[in-house]
Amino acid sequence: MDKAKFKGVFSALLTPYTTDDKINGKSVKQIIDFNLAKGINGFYVGGSTGEGMLLTVEERKQLFKYAAESNAGRGTMIAHVGTINTNHAIDMAKYAQDMGYDAISAVAPFYYGFSYEAIKGYYNDIANSVDIPMIMYNFPNANGFQFNKERAEDMFKNKKFIGIKHTTSDLFALQQFKTMECDPLVYNGFDEILVAGLSMGADGGIGSTYNFMPQKYVDMYRLFNEGDIKQAQKIQYEANEIITMLIKYGVFATEKGILEEMGIEMGGCRKPFTELSAEGKAYCKQLVKKL
Numbered sequence: 001m002d003k004a005k006f007k008g009v010f011s012a013l014l015t016p017y018t019t020d021d022k023i024n025g026k027s028v029k030q031i032i033d034f035n036l037a038k039g040i041n042g043f044y045v046g047g048s049t050g051e052g053m054l055l056t057v058e059e060r061k062q063l064f065k066y067a068a069e070s071n072a073g074r075g076t077m078i079a080h081v082g083t084i085n086t087n088h089a090i091d092m093a094k095y096a097q098d099m100g101y102d103a104i105s106a107v108a109p110f111y112y113g114f115s116y117e118a119i120k121g122y123y124n125d126i127a128n129s130v131d132i133p134m135i136m137y138n139f140p141n142a143n144g145f146q147f148n149k150e151r152a153e154d155m156f157k158n159k160k161f162i163g164i165k166h167t168t169s170d171l172f173a174l175q176q177f178k179t180m181e182c183d184p185l186v187y188n189g190f191d192e193i194l195v196a197g198l199s200m201g202a203d204g205g206i207g208s209t210y211n212f213m214p215q216k217y218v219d220m221y222r223l224f225n226e227g228d229i230k231q232a233q234k235i236q237y238e239a240n241e242i243i244t245m246l247i248k249y250g251v252f253a254t255e256k257g258i259l260e261e262m263g264i265e266m267g268g269c270r271k272p273f274t275e276l277s278a279e280g281k282a283y284c285k286q287l288v289k290k291l
């Protein structure tokens, strides 16, 4: 298993729509080209940022197809197939494998408060349905599933599991995963703490704000690895000033507003997300002049 291609900075790809609310393949290509040109290592497709839970299974597959075709073997591709229905997730995992994805990933099933045994069964069912590896998506705020080193050691007995996308601020837990015998790949999931995550052992980051400011994350990762922590921290602070505003106006809608302002047709976010406010739009306009 070649882990090298899974290290680095990955954009959690936003899902752009056409004016008639279809997945916008042309814009997918524009985002991917822009990100790769800046040095992004690959893409995490159809996750939280990609509004995966707001798309139909068919739309998610279509998004996988557009992204794989646009990427054309350049970056490392991870398909997020997580959902509450195991059969749907398996269907998407198989499709992603056919489309040439390097790995699949899945959030734990939500809503019913499933037992640990049920969640483990879901992960094994999905992982065993394909030959490509699985990256566990740890996002406790979204599903309440408490994932820790003990559970990871149990689940990672299945050798299909190679990594964890760690979307929590618990950096002690992140470091504990790195002490596991199988040495999983661990990704920092909150962009606002990438440098902190790297310093606790993360192998890279996956994030939504990478879509429109990829250079900042490419630079943070490079500077960190060169040992220039002060400079990496400076860029993190710059990014965080922007992220603070995104949180104020709505993260994904504002990210889309920024890319739209940069000339890529994005559309808004699927309902029940609300539209970007006039104030949010004004912020996007003003920010793009400075980026």
Ligand code: MN9
Pocket (backbone or CB within 6 Å): 012, 047, 048, 049, 167, 189, 190, 191, 192, 206, 207, 208, 209, 243, 251
């Ligand atoms: O995929 C994103 N996670 C979520 C990563 O949105 C749940 C992050 O990139 C955040 O959007 C970002 C802003 O809080 O860190």
